[in-house]
Amino acid sequence: MNIKLAIVDDKQVNRRTVLEKLYDYPEIEVIMEARDGKDFLEQCKTAEVLPDIALMDLEMPELDGISTIAHASVSYPDIRFIVLTIFEDNDKIFEAIKAGANGYLLKEDTQVNLLEAIKNVYEFNGIPMSPAIARKAMNMLIGKEQRQQRRTSISEATDLSKREIEILKLLVNGQKYKQIAETLFISPLTVKKHVSNIYEKLHVNNRAQVIQLVHRQRWL
Secondary structure: OOEEEEEEOOOHHHHHHHHHHHOOOOOEEEEEEEOOHHHHHHHHHHOOOOOOEEEEOOOOOOOOHHHHHHHHHHHOOOOEEEEEEOOOOHHHHHHHHHHOOOEEEEOOOOHHHHHHHHHHHHHHOOOOEOHHHHHHHHHHHHOOOOOOOOOOOHHHHOOOOHHHHHHHHHHHOOOOHHHHHHHHOOOHHHHHHHHHHHHHHHOOOOHHHHHHHHHHHOOO
């Protein structure tokens, strides 16, 4: 068994700590290190081999962990994600799981716990959690703790322009380029250019992935 791993964290010292924790386990092969979500997605685009599992920090510049998981889960469905963070608050846990995280660990977790979590996800498609996180998740499920869920708009979650958002909505509704052009009184070539920009900004490759991402994030 050889588990290919990516470490995504904006702090080099944190990435080094994870490497040191896994150094004694030859079955774990770290094939990718990324300084933030954007860097991770860019590396995935050109990688000859993708990681089986990505250890994902939450608070990062450019693109945070939750947004990265949401995008990558659509574009790279075979990669599984374990959040590795210092945050224990309910909103972070819920948003990470909703985005597609397969596990949620604290950075303070031991070497053994980290290894077991990686193997659990890889071998059994499990959902490992730190004990403190598991208790909070259970409390959320049985209603002992209340949360306020807020639906994030497209404009809040992305850097799409107003025109790109208009085109995205029409695209998700099933309109072809020519129909979109007629609706917005622009040329099909302009529509095509906007769609290309939308794909680039959302880190997707086609209409099906756009629709899946929009519905998963409940943007419309």
